[in-house]
């Protein structure tokens with residue numbers, strides 16, 4: 156147990172260093188992208204004087220290294236600047252939107268792990284029988300259908316045809332008043348105000364986007380689990396387990412233990428992917444998440460938004476990887492000891 | 493009631509479907525292992541020893557397939573039992589010892605947990621009872637500090653220790669028959685002897701039997717009562733160790749023994765290789781390497797012929813009781 160703790164601490168010490176790298180990267184991005192932010196803010200027809208003033212306000216007239224240090228210092232204090240176009244602080248916006256995205260991402264990852272593990276195990280165990288063939292087809296199909304496409308089909312069928320789910324206009328019904336603002340995070344505010352009907356509305360609105368993303372992610376889990384289980388079933392370990400007369404269900408459990416590490420790794424990887432890939436599904440469901448917002452920022456060239464998005468999602472991915480690493484170590488006696 | 497525990501294998505056939513074609517790995521092997529017998533199965537690498545052993549235990553995995561034959565244990569036909577029926581026999585009445593102990597043990601579960609699973613697979617027992625049983629089993633295989641081993645994991649063990657643990661697990665229910673596939677190849681020589689002494693000791697105690705695959709003729713000479721020589725998936729000679737080693741009748745056995753500098757070493761330096769197992773020869777599989785081969789050898793497969801006292805040979809020109817052969821070697 157103590158060695159796991161030391162291991163965790165060692166990993167955690169790396170986090171600030173990686174965050175620094177990410178901040179540097181996002182700063183360089185700003186510096187290297189052509190175009191004048193001042194023009195973006197005050198328009199092409201502004202006079203030289205105004206442009207110069209805006210540049211000075213942004214600190215763009217300072218030497219490169221000074222800009223870099225100022226930026227790092229700001230990031231270190233969790234200040235990610237303001238949107239060029241709306242002036243809203245980027246950190247504040249992310250703070251309100253990121254939880255909304257997590258309302259989709261985390262359940263769809265959980266769903267994907269469960270569905271993927273079940274389907275993948277069945278596929279790996281029965282790979283030569285009809286079950287294996289069917290799962291194989293299902294996995295390929297699910298991988299081939301992008302989440303937004305599935306989202307549109309689901310909306311058409313379940314919202315407009317059989318009216319099982321609410322119209323995809325964000326998290327709440329259009330007639331619903333948002334909860335009193337405390338944190339600015341709608342689900343959290345609803346919880347604080349004890350407005351269960353609002354939470355219920357959020358859940359009802361989240362189901363389809365979760366299914367659309369979850370099924371897509373599940374296909375990837377199913378594929379890795381199937382590969383791991385297929386390989387594990389052919390190992391001397393499984394052979395010995397059978398030779399000792401263990402029941403098949405336990406034999407499968409032995410095989411799945413080997414797949415555990417790859418499932419965990421995949422969860423962290425896909426979490427990272429999803430942070431940046433939810434944009435399209437968020438757009439389709441008008442979901443006020445971080446992805447759709449960042450996509451908008453990219454399209455408009457709003458650099459602080461892009462930078463802030465990179466720093467925050469990059470940081471989250473790093474943390475997810477570290478947590479995963481420690482978890483894998485804690486679960487595997489070969490690393491633990 | 494654990495009855496006689498005789499193993500009877502008849503005309504066993506195993507093949508592997510590969511991209512190149514169907515590999516005929518085992519082609520009509522048959523033999524009997526009686527209680528008290530320690531049957532050594534020898535032959536070059538690739539001649540179907542492991543495939544035979546797995547088929548007996550119902551552990552053949554795709555792309556392998558049992559094409560035919562019968563395996564009878566203790567009067568019951570194993571081949572028709574199905575997974576569930578077989579499961580109750582494996583680990584309980586038949587113990588299986590793998591070649592690589594680290595491959596066999598689960599790296600993620602503690603040794604105690606694995607023992608508990610194996611014990612509970614065949615009897616009701618509380619966690620405490622399981623621990624007691626496992627501790628005893630570990631002591632029986634000569635492990636001095638069984639508590640520490642039980643609380644630990646596979647990777648903390650040395651190769652010899654790990655193989656002792658595997659043996660303890662495979663024999664925790666006192667099986668009548670032990671199947672062992674080169675149980676000591678992964679270990680160094682001194683440990684090899686200790687392990688073999690250990691396994692054969694377990695058997696000698698109570699008239700149990702064992703089938704051991706090995707490429708070490710010295711092991712056969714020292715530990716086995718009978719020997720089965722395999723070539724290209726066929727049994728070519730069978731008899732007591734004394735009979736086969738003193739007066740080998742099959743040219744392949746003779747070559748095998750001649751390739752060992754002295755009984756006690758490993759097989760090496762045999763000329764040529766196994767025949768094509770995909771386009772399996774219709775005559776004697778050894779014909780293309782055999783110095784005695786004649787036309788009849790290429791055309792018809794020699795049947796396994798009984799030569800009294802449980803001695804059998806499959807060769808058209810088998811040497812009789814050639815006293816001169818043994819004399820020439822000593």
Ligand SMILES: Nc1ncnc2c1ncn2[C@@H]1O[C@H](COP(=O)(O)OP(=O)(O)O)[C@@H](O)[C@H]1O
Nearest residue numbers: 508510515517536537538539540541542543544
């Ligand atoms: N999984 C497999 N796929 C294809 N061929 C195999 C497989 N396992 C074994 N074989 C073939 O079956 C033959 C017998 O193998 P095996 O029983 O392992 O030999 P031995 O144990 O005597 O060395 C070999 O020629 C080998 O090529």
Ligand code: SF4
Nearest residue numbers: 776779782789807808
């Ligand atoms: S049957 Fe013929 S080829 Fe085969 S071992 Fe005997 S003599 Fe040699």
Ligand SMILES: [Mg+2]
Nearest residue numbers: 541542543673
């Ligand atoms: Mg082998």
